[in-house]
Structure formats: structure tokens, C-alpha cells
Amino acid sequence: MFISSAFAQTAPAAAGGDAQSSLMSMLPLVLMFVVLYFVMIRPQMKKAKEHKAMVDALAKGDEVVLGGGMLGKVTKLGDVYIGVEVAPGVEVQFQRMSVVQVLPKGTIKPL
Template sequence: MFISNAYAQSNPLESLGGAGGFLGQYGFLILMFVAMYFLMIRPQQKRAKEQKAMMEALAKGDEVVTAGGVLGKISKIADAYITLEISTGTELVVQKSAITMVLPKGTLKTL
């Protein structure tokens, strides 16, 4: 008689479609995928594109470094293989994908 009834306050987000709504439930997950795209996937795609462009631009006479660290000058180019001249009269056949970097002209003469 002297005490009035106490009612619990309703959650204002429940009116938006459940506890927290769509963005409340899945917003963090979506934000995580967007961050992973910009921090991991996009830079990797950019590096792959640059590597492909470098492979297509290889020409006879370019000085290159292989994945194993071998320095040489390109003497022949085939579809999948490249012949490197690593010293006078010594040639080495490597896969095209093993080329990691093209050196500036004249680098091998200074070594």
C-alpha cells in the first residue's frame, strides 16, 4: 500500500531489432574483416602485381639476383627458365620465378 511498484527500464536498443541490432552484433566482425583487407590482403596483392610486372619486363643483359642469392646477367630467356651468366663462361639455368630483384646496370662490374 505504501510502496509503489518498481518497473525495470527497457533497453532502447531492443527497439532496433533485438539485443544490439545488426550492427551491434556483427559490427566488430565486419570491422575486423575490413581491417584485415587493408592491412594484409591489399599489400600482398600489390606486391604480387609488382613481381609480375618485373617478370614481364626482364630482358637479355639485365643483372638480377635469384632467391638463393646468386647474382648474374641474363643471357637467355625462355618461357619458364632463364639462363644466367654468373661469371665469364659459366652459365646457370634457373626458373623465372626464382628472380627476386633486378639490379641497376653496372652493379656486377663493381663487385
């Protein structure tokens, strides 16, 4: 008996008001995605683009910092790998993408 009286009390929604209310309920979700794009996704894409440009511009003799914090001078360049001299006479191969930063010339002092 309670259920039938509850259904009887609800009024049918108007055709125009229903579409407007569903749009208004979606607005916060859309707004959250827009804010997420400008706060998180766009800066990350810009940072990745700058890193790719830095890695593509590597040249022999550049002094670099690698992902593990290792410092060295670029001695060989390949498409995927680079040769880095980490100590006099010690050359190690790394992936190009492991380069974190290019240092100014003369930064690395011999021990």
C-alpha cells in the same frame, strides 16, 4: 525448481531490437575483416603484381639477384626459365619467378 524460476524471469525480446542487436554484434567482426584487407591483403596483392611486372619485363643483359642471393646476367629467356651467367663461361638455368631484383647496369663487377 531453480530452472523454472530462471525461465520465468527472462522477458521476451522485442522483434525490432533483436535484429539490431545481432547487427551490432556482427559489426566488430566485419570491421576486423575490413582492417585485415587494407593492412595485409591489399599490400600483398600490390607487391605480387609489381613482382610479376618486373619478371615479365626481363630482357637479355639485365643483371639480376636471384632467390638464393646469387647474382648474374640474363643470357637466355624462355617462358618459364631463364639462363643466367653467374661467372664467365658458367650459365645456370633458373625459374623466372626466382628473380628477386633487377640491378642497374654495370653493378656486377668481374672478379
